[in-house]
Amino acid sequence: MNIFVCIKQVPDTETKITPNGDGTYIETTSIKWIMNPYDEFAVEQALLTKQANSGSTVTVVRVGGVKDTETLRTALAMGADDAILVEADDNLDSFMTAKALKGAIEKSGNSADVIFTGKQAIDDDCLQVPQLLAGMLNLPSVSVVVGCEEAGGKFTLKREIEGGTLEVYEVNSPAIIACNKGINTPRYASLPGIMKAKRKPLAKHSLADVGVADSDRRVKYSNFQLPPEKPPGKKFDAMDEANQASIVAEVVGLLRTEAKAI
Amino acid sequence: MVNFELSSEQKEITDMAMKFARNEMMPKANEYDESGKLPMEILTKAWELGLVNTCIPPEYGGTGFTTLDSMIITEALAYGCLGMNTTLMANDLALLPITIAGNDEQKKRFLTPFTESYKLASFCLTEPGHGSDAAGIKTTIKEDGDHYVINGQKMWITNAGYADLFVIYCTTDPELKHKGISCIVLDDKNVEGLEIGAKEKKMGHKSSDTRAVTFNNVRIPKENLLGKLGEGWNIAKQTLDHSRPMVAASAVGGAQCALDHAVKYAKERVQFGKPIAKHQAIQMMVADMAMKIESARLLVHKAAWQLDQGETNTLLASYAKAYGADMFMEVATDAVQIFGGYGYSNEYPVEKIMRDAKLIQIYEGTSQIQRLVIAKEIFSRS
Numbered sequence A: 001m002n003i004f005v006c007i008k009q010v011p012d013t014e015t016k017i018t019p020n021g022d023g024t025y026i027e028t029t030s031i032k033w034i035m036n037p038y039d040e041f042a043v044e045q046a047l048l049t050k051q052a053n054s055g056s057t058v059t060v061v062r063v064g065g066v067k068d069t070e071t072l073r074t075a076l077a078m079g080a081d082d083a084i085l086v087e088a089d090d091n092l093d094s095f096m097t098a099k100a101l102k103g104a105i106e107k108s109g110n111s112a113d114v115i116f117t118g119k120q121a122i123d124d125d126c127l128q129v130p131q132l133l134a135g136m137l138n139l140p141s142v143s144v145v146v147g148c149e150e151a152g153g154k155f156t157l158k159r160e161i162e163g164g165t166l167e168v169y170e171v172n173s174p175a176i177i178a179c180n181k182g183i184n185t186p187r188y189a190s191l192p193g194i195m196k197a198k199r200k201p202l203a204k205h206s207l208a209d210v211g212v213a214d215s216d217r218r219v220k221y222s223n224f225q226l227p228p229e230k231p232p233g234k235k236f237d238a239m240d241e242a243n244q245a246s247i248v249a250e251v252v253g254l255l256r257t258e259a260k261a262i
Numbered sequence B: 001m002v003n004f005e006l007s008s009e010q011k012e013i014t015d016m017a018m019k020f021a022r023n024e025m026m027p028k029a030n031e032y033d034e035s036g037k038l039p040m041e042i043l044t045k046a047w048e049l050g051l052v053n054t055c056i057p058p059e060y061g062g063t064g065f066t067t068l069d070s071m072i073i074t075e076a077l078a079y080g081c082l083g084m085n086t087t088l089m090a091n092d093l094a095l096l097p098i099t100i101a102g103n104d105e106q107k108k109r110f111l112t113p114f115t116e117s118y119k120l121a122s123f124c125l126t127e128p129g130h131g132s133d134a135a136g137i138k139t140t141i142k143e144d145g146d147h148y149v150i151n152g153q154k155m156w157i158t159n160a161g162y163a164d165l166f167v168i169y170c171t172t173d174p175e176l177k178h179k180g181i182s183c184i185v186l187d188d189k190n191v192e193g194l195e196i197g198a199k200e201k202k203m204g205h206k207s208s209d210t211r212a213v214t215f216n217n218v219r220i221p222k223e224n225l226l227g228k229l230g231e232g233w234n235i236a237k238q239t240l241d242h243s244r245p246m247v248a249a250s251a252v253g254g255a256q257c258a259l260d261h262a263v264k265y266a267k268e269r270v271q272f273g274k275p276i277a278k279h280q281a282i283q284m285m286v287a288d289m290a291m292k293i294e295s296a297r298l299l300v301h302k303a304a305w306q307l308d309q310g311e312t313n314t315l316l317a318s319y320a321k322a323y324g325a326d327m328f329m330e331v332a333t334d335a336v337q338i339f340g341g342y343g344y345s346n347e348y349p350v351e352k353i354m355r356d357a358k359l360i361q362i363y364e365g366t367s368q369i370q371r372l373v374i375a376k377e378i379f380s381r382s
């Protein structure tokens, strides 16, 4: 099986974010990058699928900025066989990203039997790339997948819908599967894995190499701003028994007029 | 050329080891501190990921880390839990004499099993009557046919209750002091005459296993002797050149953890109408803590780098160990201070870290002994 995984590098959730100078994106120079957490599930699922199908290969593909390319190496250290980096800005829109992924997969010369992705990236939360990629490649896709079993090229997929109910899909390879938390427990990259990863192939392409032009941009970003600072909370003394009735009335009033919560 | 930047691979090792420390060790650190049990599951997982026995060379199944790599790993693991790290680090301490002085056959026989499953090992130097004065040890080694016979008692031996392998320092004649010391490997824990004492109850590092070990006419095949008779002192010294920076690395990890907790708390805790982080006295403390930690880290890295360059690092190893241990004790104490009364409670993490810090000033040569080593080097040069 030719297994592909699309991974994105996103700012660490603990990183302090600031808009960049012209407000077209965030300041990326001082950011610590991590693998998008949902993509870790995708890498793990790819490796599990490989383990169950001897002779399979796992190729990880990433489109984005070239600063700190550790994410791809982490995937290689976890056990992926080779990696493709499409060098581009970090603020591509979903359409360009999907088109670049398609180009990179096609350029690899291997036709994909399955493509795993995360269900969304935790930085821009667009939730579009797997579906766009499926459209461009004309493949079936299932998203928010929490259970994945494969036998003879047929995938049985569980996806969670409103209220915790599970939908079950059967999809024949090739297909795109976008993973959600709960599908598996991602393994750590072992230290021998990290040492081995540096000898694994990593191909680099430009956007032009994979057939993406500036004119493919559908969304232009501007005016990145920090959210306004939250005003400090108000405290009320619930232990003040003598005044409890009036305190409760005041809280309820403020919840109505100020917080507009009730 | 001077370069303080870690390689991209070393950064990945740091990230991975820190992730392990945060996700696997920290959540369980208090539980094992309270029960005093050996966290076998976590230790085994660390072994599976290649975080343990970093000193084993690749020819014998190891991963092929530099000394500096092993410092980075130790710093991260100590960040997760000092006690668990002591258990893991004691393995290196015991296996290093074999990597340093073992012949090819011994390395294969003793080291390879440690790459095939998770096992524990013990380094047996200290005795009830001889700690700092290690050259005065009284455990004896005598030839008897194709065996050596060992008699004596060891004290404070980490991992002893679980170890499959013991590296024992002993003497042909206590009068000879360091010239009489030899180093031999016992790889049969069921051998007749080996007595493992009860687990010591300690101030900190409670999940690590510390016991007395007694040898009553314990017979060990001659082919288990490392080097020749009388070469043990030299082997111990070379071992400590590697392991002392490692202990210092654990001090850096523990101190960094204490600082991170203190910074977070200082931003949350409000007194006199503002977070205590806005009070200058707290800021001064935090600045001092951060400076000391980074200084110790640089000493550790340089001491390790010297070994990787094939240079003698005895002086730097003692700088790192003494400075690292003392700075850790200071930083841990200040972290508790920043937490105020809450820092004194075991509901908050810095209480354990402060108890754990104390041991770093004691084992593998006390802070006083490191200063003696340093002074001796300085006066012998001038």
Ligand SMILES: Cc1cc2nc3c(=O)[nH]c(=O)nc-3n(C[C@H](O)[C@H](O)[C@H](O)COP(=O)(O)OP(=O)(O)OC[C@H]3O[C@@H](n4cnc5c(N)ncnc54)[C@H](O)[C@@H]3O)c2cc1C
Pocket: B090, B122, B123, B124, B125, B126, B129, B130, B131, B132, B133, B155, B156, B157, B158, B159, B202, B205, B210, B359, B362, B363, B364, B365, B366, B367, B368, B369, B372
């Ligand atoms: C939890 C724990 C785990 C340990 N694990 C191991 C292990 O795995 N293997 C092992 O072999 N040992 C181990 N040790 C032993 C440890 O290395 C010794 O405790 C240490 O070397 C100090 O020896 P001591 O306890 O006999 O103290 P002493 O040597 O009696 O020292 C007492 C005090 O006197 C000071 N002092 C001694 N001599 C001098 C001097 N000449 N000048 C100035 N001050 C001096 C010391 O600094 C110290 O403050 C462990 C100890 C502990 C507590």
